[in-house]
Amino acid sequence: MKYYGLVDGTEASLKNFLKSLPGVDQVGAEARAAMLGTRSIKTSSKKKAIDLAISMVDLTTLEGADTAGKVTALASKAVRPDPTDPTVPSVGAICVYNDMVSIARKHLDLVGGSHVPVAAVCTAFPSGRATMPVKIQDTIDAMDAGAGEIDMVIDRGAFLSGHLMDVFEEIVKIREVCGEKVHLKVILETGELVTYDNVRKASFLAMLAGADFIKTSTGKVAPAATPPVVLVMLEAVRDFYELTNKRIGVKPAGGIRNTKDAIKQLVLVNETAGPEWLTPSLFRIGASALLNDLLMQRMKIRDGYYASPTYVTID
Amino acid sequence: MTTFDYAPALESRTIVTIDPQYGHFINGSFTKGSNHFASINPSDETVLSHVALGSAQDIDTAVDAARVAYESVWSKLSGKERGKYLYRIARILQERAREFAVLESLDNGKPIRESRDVDVPLAAAHFFYHAGWADKLDYAGMGNSPRPHGVAGQIIPWNFPILMLSWKIAPALAAGNTVVLKPAETTSLTALLFAQVCQQAELPAGVVNIVTGDGSTGAALVDHPGIDKIAFTGSTEVGKAIARAIAPTKKKATLELGGKAANIVFEDAPIDETVEGIVNGIFFNQGHVCCAGSRLLLQEDVADEVLSKLKVRVAKIRVGNPLDKNTDLGAINSSEQLLKIRELSKSGDDEGAERWSPPCTVPEKGFWFPPTIFTGITQAHRIAREEIFGPVLSVLTFRTPQEAIEKANNTPYGLSAGIWSEKGSRILWAAQQLKAGVIWANTFNKFDPASPFGGYKESGWGREGGRHGLTAYLKDAESNNE
Structure with a gap:
């Protein structure tokens, strides 16, 4: 059913739906996230969590200075994060700018990584400030180049000025462009939405409009994937599943730099949305530096001591 | 579906040393005590130690020690000097926080996450807060130079042993009283560890006295004629009995009783x-x-x-x-x-x-x-x-x-x-x-030493914490003239 039968495509119904959502108490949400941050994940659980986290990483490079060389190196690393240990899983995807997609796709296929999708950031990433035809063409280009996943940004200006329908229609349009085969992640840029109430509203708006994933941030704005923001988004996908029987994924991105942070994210998933979400098809972590820390911690568990950082590849 | 089970993450108990047997802490040192009874770990019923059953005689000795300390030392110290001791105790509680948390969880059965993140930090916070009051009593809203009552008899429950101890002892000492405290029958161990902290802080002998025991020990404390003020936290039933017992006396009381919130x-x-x-x-x-x-x-x-x-x-x-x-x-x-x-x-x-x-x-x-x-x-x-x-x-x-x-x-x-x-x-x-x-x-069970806590109706008399709680340990201007 269109829009899951929860809204009918009119502005009034969208606004009514979003208005009906309960508020988020800031102090309470932050306290809950902080409490879950005290979970102590040790020994066998830690080992398992590290491999799970590796398989969920969207290994990312989104720099003006990106080159073919940088992207191919990233692609190799994505397929075999630790060349000395074949038991290390591949990452969830690699995430690049539009013009790097074909280079990434070709190199992944070349090095035996045809199972690793390429995610492209689209719709005038990171600001989202472009006309709709440009955003659509941006998306088409990425798909033509072989992107299996599209990470689009929402128009935060429209959201903050109350033009919710504009935001909704943009997502609906990009969803149409993506079709059913290409995975659509919708970036809310929670650092610009600021309040948890806005995060909850934007999460539901994106899900109703057809997102496969809701993603916290571009990585270009701080704060990014803070634990309370991710908590609110996980509550949203949990509640959306109750309403529609459909599971939407969550992707925190930005600021998750070490194993401890990554494991805290997994605990949030486990105790909020539930263990059903603990799979790369429903939870991803957008990161670059994180992967090497996960590899270092994995070596520590395997060998019993911390190796020199020179034992992990820089990219 | 992936399951994410959390492997056991046990806090080590090697940090605490528990003696096989404890006496009372009276006049700065430990007595042998008598009629010892077992104190068990409620999570596995193992015996942790044996604590002494305080008799009327033990209470008498402790109250005498508190009286002497009050008359000869504590009431003669300036507020600033008393504050120094309280700051010292607060810092030691922080330094030994892990030890207190583990012992509290062993003795009481509460999760280490709570004893570590709530009970012990709040206990230290109460000492810090009241240390700050010690030299500012003139500004407590009770006139110039309000006076302490003298010797306070304090009886605490088993649900937050070290925290309730700090709620009682910190304001009493800040205001210039000396104390005889009786911990709950099933949870004496952190109070006895606190006695060691008093020694470590070189608190003058007799300022804090701790007598372990059961209801009979508590009753002896309430009935002792040398007590000027009672502070009790516990059931409404016992609270009523205390109120009856002290009705014909000049003893002041604060009672922190039950609730059904x-x-x-x-x-x-x-x-x-x-x-x-x-x-x-x-x-x-x-x-x-x-x-x-x-x-x-x-x-x-x-x-x-x-x-x-x-x-x-x-x-x-x-x-x-x-x-x-x-x-x-x-x-x-x-x-x-x-x-x-x-x-x-x-x-x-x-x-x-x-x-x-x-x-x-x-x-x-x-x-x-x-x-x-x-x-x-x-x-x-x-x-x-x-x-x-x-x-x-x-x-x-x-x-x-x-x-x-x-x-x-x-x-x-x-x-x-x-x-x-x-x-x-x-x-x-x-x-x-x-x-x-x-x-x-939009929150619940939040506590802060600056915030008064206490009940209406059968939930009790008086307040603990904040300026309101402090005044319970001071004589108002009228009583000063008695």
């Missing part, structure tokens, strides 16, 4: 945080909290949604070894308390309420009770009226805000209440109507 959820509440607050309100410290939110009042139009989310959340509560850092709900403190919880829960079944607990396995040994929710409750049910002091929530509903207030106030208790609403005007209106000493809005 209403936690009121309005239709516009922030639902997810409300669910957390309900869990925190009744399952924090196994529900062994006098201000626990044990009566949940749900507005009817959100009752189903809140209850279903609450059950999902309660099913995630991790019950088990108190020393596991991931444990949320620990052991019931004693077999006696477990029996009481069982008896009251059975009355819920017998009176037709519907009992729900999530599937959870509890350890075979020790005293355990699963998180439990009773629905289908009315004001007439015993479990809606009597304090259970366990992880048992009674759920009632209401239709209008007025009805919520009437139900909330329809209890002989009045210690605390909770309000959940996103509407500020409703929160302020409800807070004005509720007859409870502490009212939390």
Whole structure:
């Protein structure tokens, strides 16, 4: 059913739906996230969590200075994060700018990584400030180049000025462009939405409009994937599943730099949305530096001591 | 589906040294004590140590020591000097925080996460807070140079042993009193460790005296003619007995007694945080909290949604070894308390309420009770009226805000209440109507040394904490002239 039968495509119904959502108490949400941050994940659980986290990483490079060389190196690393240990899983995807997609796709296929999708950031990433035809063409280009996943940004200006329908229609349009085969992640840029109430509203708006994933941030704005923001988004996908029987994924991105942070994210998933979400098809972590820390911690568990950082590849 | 089980993450207990036997702490040193009884770990029923049963003679010796210390040392020290000792104690509590937390969890059964993150830091905070008051008593609103009472007799419960000790001792010492404190029968060990802290801080002998024992020891303390002020936290029943005992005397008293707090959820509440607050309100410290939110009042139009989310959340509560850092709900403190919880829960079944607990396995040994929710409750049910002091929530509903207030106030208790609403005007209106000493809005079980705590009606007399609590340890201008 269109829009899951929860809204009918009119502005009034969208606004009514979003208005009906309960508020988020800031102090309470932050306290809950902080409490879950005290979970102590040790020994066998830690080992398992590290491999799970590796398989969920969207290994990312989104720099003006990106080159073919940088992207191919990233692609190799994505397929075999630790060349000395074949038991290390591949990452969830690699995430690049539009013009790097074909280079990434070709190199992944070349090095035996045809199972690793390429995610492209689209719709005038990171600001989202472009006309709709440009955003659509941006998306088409990425798909033509072989992107299996599209990470689009929402128009935060429209959201903050109350033009919710504009935001909704943009997502609906990009969803149409993506079709059913290409995975659509919708970036809310929670650092610009600021309040948890806005995060909850934007999460539901994106899900109703057809997102496969809701993603916290571009990585270009701080704060990014803070634990309370991710908590609110996980509550949203949990509640959306109750309403529609459909599971939407969550992707925190930005600021998750070490194993401890990554494991805290997994605990949030486990105790909020539930263990059903603990799979790369429903939870991803957008990161670059994180992967090497996960590899270092994995070596520590395997060998019993911390190796020199020179034992992990820089990219 | 991936499962993410948390491997045991046990806090090491090697940091604590427990002697096989303890005497009392009187006049700066430990006595041998007599009639020792076992103090057990409620999570596995192993014996941790043996503590002495304080006799009337022990109380007499302790009160004499406190009197001498008061007359000769403590009352002669300036506030600034007293403050130095309190700061020193506060810092030592912080330095030895891990030790106190582990010992508290062993002796009481509470999860290490709570003893580590709540009990011990708050205990230190109470000493810091009151240390700051010691040289500022002229500004406590009781006239120039308010005087202490003299010797305070203090009796504390087993639910927050080291925290209740600090609530009692810190203001008493800051105001210039000396104390004789009796910890609860089942939880003496952190008080005895605190006695070591007093030695470490080189607190003058006799300023703090700790006499362990049972109800008879407490009664001897209350009845002792050398006591000027009683501070008691515990059951309403014992509180009433104390009030009767001291009625013909000049003894002052503060009584911190039972409660049956209403936690009121309005239709516009922030639902997810409300669910957390309900869990925190009744399952924090196994529900062994006098201000626990044990009566949940749900507005009817959100009752189903809140209850279903609450059950999902309660099913995630991790019950088990108190020393596991991931444990949320620990052991019931004693077999006696477990029996009481069982008896009251059975009355819920017998009176037709519907009992729900999530599937959870509890350890075979020790005293355990699963998180439990009773629905289908009315004001007439015993479990809606009597304090259970366990992880048992009674759920009632209401239709209008007025009805919520009437139900909330329809209890002989009045210690605390909770309000959940996103509407500020409703929160302020409800807070004005509720007859409870502490009212939390969109939170629950939050404590701070600067905030006075205490009850209406049968929940007690006086306040502890803040300036209000401090005044309970000072003579007002009128008494000064006596």
